[in-house]
Amino acid sequence: MFDFTGKTAIVTGAGSGIGEAIALELAASGAFVVVSDLDEEAANRVVAMILDRGGKAEGHAADVSDPQAMERMVAFAEAETGGLHLAVNNAGIGGPQNPVGEYPLDGWKQVIDVNLNGVFYGLRYQIPAMERAGGGAIVNIASILGSVGFANASAYVAAKHGVLGLTKTAAMEYSAKGIRVNAVGPGFIATPLLTKNLEQEVLDGLAALHPIGRIGTSEEVSALTCFLLSERASFITGSYHLVDGAYTAQ
Ligand code: NAP
DSSP, X not given: OOOOTTOEEEETTTTSHHHHHHHHHHHHTTOEEEEEXXXXXXXXXXXXXXXHTTOEEEEEEOOTTOHHHHHHHXXXXXXXXXXXXXXXXXXXXXXXXXXXXXXXXXXXHHHIIIIIIHHXXXXXXXXXXXXXXTOEEEEEEOOGGGTSOOTTBHHHHHHHHHHHHHHHHHHHHHGGGTEEEEEEEEOSBXXXXXXXXXXXXXXXXXXXXXXXSSOBOHHXXXXXXXXXXXXXXXXXXXXXXXXXTTGGGO
16 A cells, blocks of 8 residues: 555564564555564564565564664675654553552663663664764654553553653654654554453453454554554644544543
C-alpha cells in the first residue's frame, strides 16, 4: 500500500511482535530495513523472512538502553545504505507488576532505561542522520498507557507518558527541518510480550477491556505506523495516534 523504495529504515526490537510486523511491512513496501534487536538470532530470523520475500534487510544486534549501541546502529545503517530516512523506536519491556509503594527499584530503573531512555538514545542519533539525509520520519511506539494509568505498571506507564513528551518536543524542534516525529498508542496486542507471560484467562480479561471485544494484532499496529512514516502523512507530526479498539474512548 505504501512506497518506501529508496528509503532506509531502522526498526528496534524488530525480532518479535509489533517490531517484526513493521519490519516486514516496510520491507514489503520497498524499504531497506535494519532489523535491530537485543536478540541477534531473532533479528536474523526476521531478515531471512524479508530476503525470502524478495526484500532488502540487514540484522543488527543492539541494546536500546546503551547510547553507544544506538550510535553504532545508526552508523551501521548509514554505512550500509548511504543514509537514514525512517526509524521506529519500538523495543520495549513490560517490567515488574507491583503497586508503587512496593515497586522494585531495579525494575523501575530497567523499564525506564529501555522504554524511555532507549527512545531518547534512538532519537539522539537518528535525528542527526536524518538531517544529513535531508529529512525523514520517526514513529515511537508508546501505548494506550502513554495517556492513561494501569494499576501495578507504574514504571511502564511513566515511561510511555514520557515517550509522548519526547515525541512532541522532538517534532517541534525538527519539523521545519523536514523530520516528522509521531507516537503510536496500541491497546493490548497479541505478541510474545503478552502471550508468553499471561494465561488465556487473563488474556480474555484484557480483551474484554476493549469495546471492540478483542485484543489487536501486530499487523494492525504496523498499518498505522507505516502510514505515519509515509508521505501520505506529510502534515502529521508531534501527535499521538491510538490503535486501541476504543480502550481509551471509555
Ligand atoms: P515483544 O514481542 O516482546 O518484542 C519486543 C522486542 O524487543 C523483543 O524482540 C525483545 O527482545 C526486544 N527488546 C527487549 N529489550 C530490548 C532492548 N533493551 N534493546 C533492544 N531490543 C529489546 O513485544 P511487543 O509486544 O512487540 O512490544 C513492542 C512495543 O510495543 C513495546 O514498546 C511495547 O511496550 C509496545 N506495546 C505493546 C503492547 C502489547 O500489548 N503487546 C501494547 C502497547 C504497546 P527479547 O525478546 O530478547 O527481550
